[in-house]
Amino acid sequence: xxxxxxxxxxxxxxxxxxxxxxxxxxxxxxxxxxxxxxxxxxxxxxxxxxxxxxxxxxxxxxxxxxxxxxxxxxxxxxxxxxxxxxxxxxxxxxxxxxxxxxxxxxxxxxxxxxxxxxxxxxxxxxxxxxxxxxxxxxxxxxxxxxxxxxxxxxxxxxxxxxxxxxxxxxxxxxxxxxxxxxxxxxxxxxxxxxxxxxxxxxxxxxxxxxxxxxxxxxxxxxxxxxxxxxxxxxxxxxxxxxxxxxxxxxxxxxxxxxxxxxxxxxxxxxxxxxxxxxxxxxxxxxxxxxxxxxxxxxxxxxxxxxxxxxxxxxxxxxxxxxxxxxxxxxxxxxxxxxxxxxxxxxxxxxxxxxxxxxxxxxxxxxxxxxxxxxxxxxxxxxxxxxxxxxxxxxxxxxxxxxxxxxxxxxxxxxxxxxxxxxxxxxxxxxxxxxxxxxxxxxxxxxxxxxxxxxxxxxxxxxxxxxxxxxxxxxxxxxxxxxxxxxxxxxxxxxxxxxxxxxxxx
Amino acid sequence: xxxxxxxxxxxxxxxxxxxxxxxxxxxxxxxxxxxxxxxxxxxxxxxxxxxxxxxxxxxxxxxxxxxxxxxxxxxxxxxxxxxxxxxxxxxxxxxxx
Numbered sequence: 001x002x003x004x005x006x007x008x009x010x011x012x013x014x015x016x017x018x019x020x021x022x023x024x025x026x027x028x029x030x031x032x033x034x035x036x037x038x039x040x041x042x043x044x045x046x047x048x049x050x051x052x053x054x055x056x057x058x059x060x061x062x063x064x065x066x067x068x069x070x071x072x073x074x075x076x077x078x079x080x081x082x083x084x085x086x087x088x089x090x091x092x093x094x095x096x097x098x099x100x101x102x103x104x105x106x107x108x109x110x111x112x113x114x115x116x117x118x119x120x121x122x123x124x125x126x127x128x129x130x131x132x133x134x135x136x137x138x139x140x141x142x143x144x145x146x147x148x149x150x151x152x153x154x155x156x157x158x159x160x161x162x163x164x165x166x167x168x169x170x171x172x173x174x175x176x177x178x179x180x181x182x183x184x185x186x187x188x189x190x191x192x193x194x195x196x197x198x199x200x201x202x203x204x205x206x207x208x209x210x211x212x213x214x215x216x217x218x219x220x221x222x223x224x225x226x227x228x229x230x231x232x233x234x235x236x237x238x239x240x241x242x243x244x245x246x247x248x249x250x251x252x253x254x255x256x257x258x259x260x261x262x263x264x265x266x267x268x269x270x271x272x273x274x275x276x277x278x279x280x281x282x283x284x285x286x287x288x289x290x291x292x293x294x295x296x297x298x299x300x301x302x303x304x305x306x307x308x309x310x311x312x313x314x315x316x317x318x319x320x321x322x323x324x325x326x327x328x329x330x331x332x333x334x335x336x337x338x339x340x341x342x343x344x345x346x347x348x349x350x351x352x353x354x355x356x357x358x359x360x361x362x363x364x365x366x367x368x369x370x371x372x373x374x375x376x377x378x379x380x381x382x383x384x385x386x387x388x389x390x391x392x393x394x395x396x397x398x399x400x401x402x403x404x405x406x407x408x409x410x411x412x413x414x415x416x417x418x419x420x421x422x423x424x425x426x427x428x429x430x431x432x433x434x435x436x437x438x439x440x441x442x443x444x445x446x447x448x449x450x451x452x453x454x455x456x457x458x459x460x461x462x463x464x465x466x467x468x469x470x471x472x473x474x475x476x477x478x479x480x481x482x483x484x485x486x487x488x489x490x491x492x493x494x495x496x497x498x499x500x501x502x503x504x505x
Numbered sequence: 506x507x508x509x510x511x512x513x514x515x516x517x518x519x520x521x522x523x524x525x526x527x528x529x530x531x532x533x534x535x536x537x538x539x540x541x542x543x544x545x546x547x548x549x550x551x552x553x554x555x556x557x558x559x560x561x562x563x564x565x566x567x568x569x570x571x572x573x574x575x576x577x578x579x580x581x582x583x584x585x586x587x588x589x590x591x592x593x594x595x596x597x598x599x600x601x602x
Contacts, residue, residue, distance in 0.1 A: 329530050336558070371530055371558040378557065386557050394523050394532035403523075404531035416525050416532060418591040427589040429523050429532065452534055456521050456588075499560030 194238020273327020
């Protein structure tokens with residue numbers, strides 16, 4: 001018997017469905033998981049992915065990718081490449097491993113949810129491949145990071161981060177639980193594959209791969225490039241879902257995409273922003289974080305959503321202004337609260353580095369230079385204790401990141417302003433108007449308690465810096481510190497330090 | 506019957522504040538008590554920032570709450586500042602003539 005040609009079997013193999021005789025459709029696809037909402041059930045029959053794949057093809061391709069990625073790893077394992085990498089770049093990879101490895105695992109569960117509750121056979125088929133992808137990503141990221149544990153215990157946080165109450169981990173859990181764990185599959189497809197994977201992982205994977213290669217970390221570049229090739233396929237679950245939703249409920253489609261984009265942008269400003277503009281050695285930087293955001297996120301994503309008929313999000317102006325502010329402030333926060341990190345944040349403010357920052361961000365000196373100068377003067381006066389925290393930064397109720405977004409007054413000065421909301425007898429503080437609006441509209445959702453909430457409720461004992469670090473799971477062998485104070489302070493040795501802590505303030 | 510006592514007669518109660526000091530880059534958590542004066546609140550907030558991220562200036566400091574500059578000797582309780590409220594602390598720089 002002759003084998004059927006691919007085009008003769010592909011159509012029905014990828015779109016198998018059942019006719020129920022013992023249960024009704026609502027029992028199989030309950031609303032709270034399947035989330036059809038205002039979309040008529042039959043409208044989902046039109047769901048079609050643009051790039052089709054069969055299981056044998058999938059397995060063959062993935063096998064090749066795995067073989068290639070592990071071959072490069074095996075070859076490099078015998079070289080001294082790792083030992084020669086810059087500490088700043090190593091920090092970028094520690095942050096990535098800890099921040100990403102178990103998010104990939106959460107994505108396995110998200111894809112499985114779509115594979116079970118997706119409202120079309122083709123979608124469920126595509127999500128089945130998606131969960132296999134994410135399983136591979138969780139495994140490869142954990143394995144590649146684990147290799148370095150023997151050389152540096154901070155790499156242990158590849159696996160550990162998401163099992164701790166470190167504030168970065170809480171922030172990421174809050175984001176990804178809202179994006180993957182809590183929503184029905186329609187909202188999930190718009191948030192994860194469409195917004196996060198199409199809009200943002202390009203930035204993390206393409207931009208960081210470029211910086212990795214420049215920094216000589218071929219292994220890391222190899223790993224994330226291997227992952228990125230899967231994203232391009234399974235991220236297309238978002239498009240067909242959005243097409244159908246926008247036809248029947250455009251208001252919901254716009255809101256879900258807007259919310260996911262904002263949350264993703266906040267997280268990237270905390271992690272990818274400092275990695276690109278401060279940790280990556282100056283001579284190895286390809287573009288600034290802002291330039292990458294403009295090219296890879298803004299131009300491409302806006303083009304994508306406008307093609308589907310969505311508008312730019314309501315907060316667009318605030319977001320664009322934030323490209324000059326958010327990640328610089330968060331970098332300063334990460335550095336000042338460095339004992340709370342599982343990496344060694346490099347301040348990155350030598351004269352040459354500041355000249356680069358001022359060129360890329362014309363307001364940088366005005367908004368951040370004065371504060372770094374006080375910190376530099378304290379380091380040079382051997383007052384490092386004056387550069388360490390004695391309290392918590394206030395954490396935004398929505399993004400769980402420090403409330404640190406300065407805005408410019410009419411008189412030209414830059415100030416951090418309080419953005420608050422009194423609701424149900426409690427006062428909430430936010431980092432931005434975008435976070436306040438999202439909290440207000442989603443206020444009945446389950447939200448994680450911020451570290452401030454936990455501290456004030458007495459969950460953290462003793463109520464001091466030591467108690468907080470213990471609660472976060474940080475031990476002295478992994479607690480973050482600047483890898484090389486002299487590298488960024490020696491340019492300023494000998495200048496007057498009036499007004500710093502050394503002056504007895 | 507503590508409910509009948511005025512704030513000045515009760516034992517000081519903890520008031521955790523959301524605070525920002527002058528040109529600093531971040532809001533911080535600063536615990537004070539109902540009995541603290543505004544001068545003490547200003548000092549408590551400044552402790553975390555002045556000379557550490559913001560250059561110390563030779564001026565008095567003033568607490569601004571709800572858009573109002575508060576007198577240095579008024580207490581947290583008398584000013585009506587409640588837990589989780591926001592205060593700004595600024596240098597009281599004389600206007601140049």
